[in-house]
Amino acid sequence: MKRRFASLNEDSRQHRPFGPMHGADAPILSQAAGGYSEHAPQAALRPHFTCAWRHEIPAGRDCTLSVPPDGCIDLQWVNGALRIAGPDREPNIEHLPAGSTVFGLRFQAGSAARWLRIPASDIVDQRLPLEAFWGTEARYIGNWIGGARTTEDIANRFELAMARKTAALDEDPDAAARLIFRLVEEADRRPGTEIIDLLRDRLGMSERTLRRKCHAAFGYGPKMLDRILRFQRFLKISRSDDGAPLAGLAGEIGYADQAHLSRETRRLAGLTPGAVLTQVAG
Numbered sequence: 001m002k003r004r005f006a007s008l009n010e011d012s013r014q015h016r017p018f019g020p021m022h023g024a025d026a027p028i029l030s031q032a033a034g035g036y037s038e039h040a041p042q043a044a045l046r047p048h049f050t051c052a053w054r055h056e057i058p059a060g061r062d063c064t065l066s067v068p069p070d071g072c073i074d075l076q077w078v079n080g081a082l083r084i085a086g087p088d089r090e091p092n093i094e095h096l097p098a099g100s101t102v103f104g105l106r107f108q109a110g111s112a113a114r115w116l117r118i119p120a121s122d123i124v125d126q127r128l129p130l131e132a133f134w135g136t137e138a139r140y141i142g143n144w145i146g147g148a149r150t151t152e153d154i155a156n157r158f159e160l161a162m163a164r165k166t167a168a169l170d171e172d173p174d175a176a177a178r179l180i181f182r183l184v185e186e187a188d189r190r191p192g193t194e195i196i197d198l199l200r201d202r203l204g205m206s207e208r209t210l211r212r213k214c215h216a217a218f219g220y221g222p223k224m225l226d227r228i229l230r231f232q233r234f235l236k237i238s239r240s241d242d243g244a245p246l247a248g249l250a251g252e253i254g255y256a257d258q259a260h261l262s263r264e265t266r267r268l269a270g271l272t273p274g275a276v277l278t279q280v281a282g
Helices: 002-012 112-116 136-146 151-168 175-185 195-203 207-218 222-240 246-253 258-269 273-281
Strands: 035-039 049-056 063-067 074-078 081-085 092-096 101-107 127-129
Touching (some): 049 151, 081 136, 136 151, 175 222, 195 222, 258 273
Antiparallel strands (some): 049 101, 074 081, 074 101
C-alpha cells in the first residue's frame, strides 16, 4: 500500500518552498484571499467530520495560496474533482483559478482511516484523487456532484453523497485520537514543556504506543503535532489581536522568543511573521 501511494504522490505533490517567497510569485496565506467560511456538516456526518467549509477565490485573478499544516485530513471538491488532502508537515502551495470555489469536509481526528482504509502516515504531504481509494464509486459520485448547476447545489450534493456513505461505515469514534488532539491543542505551552511527557501522564500510554497512535491518526508524531497546533494558535490570535507585537505574541503562544516564532512561521507557512500579520489584517 505504501508503494502504491508513493507513486501517486509523484504527480500530486505541489512545489513547496524552503523559505519565504517574494514578489509576484509570493503566495497569499490561505483564508486571507477571497472568502472562507465553515459550518456544521449534516447530522449524519458529524461523528466523522469536525466541519464543512468553502473557500471562494475572487474573480479576475488566479491565486497562489500557502496552506499551512493544521493537523487534519480533508476530503475536498476542487477544480471539479474529489480528492484527499493528506496531513501536511510543511506549507502546501496551491494554484487556484480566479472565481473558483473549493469545498471541504475536515475529518475528525482519527476518522479518516475508516473512510480510506489506510493509516494517515501513508498519505503525509500528498493530494490524491478519491478514486485512488474508492475506485469507480468515487468517479460516479464525482460525476453526480459535477452535474450540479449552481454553487449551492454542488455544496449540497457533496455533503449528501458523503452522508449516504456513512451508512456503510463504523461510527465508533477514535476516542484516543480525539483526546490526543484536544490535549495537544490545549496544552500548557510554556517553553520547556515536553508534550510527550504530558500525554503519557494524561493517557497512561507508553511512548512507543503514543507515537504509533499519532502516526496512524495524524501522520506524524506528537512533537510535530504540537508544533503545528501551536502555529495554528498563532494564526488564530493574529486574526483577533490587531497590532499585537510579535515578541508578545511569541511568549503568549509558547515560543521561546520572537526568533523561534519567525523560524516556525517560515517553516510552516513559507512566509515571514510580518507577512502573516499583514495578510491577516488585510
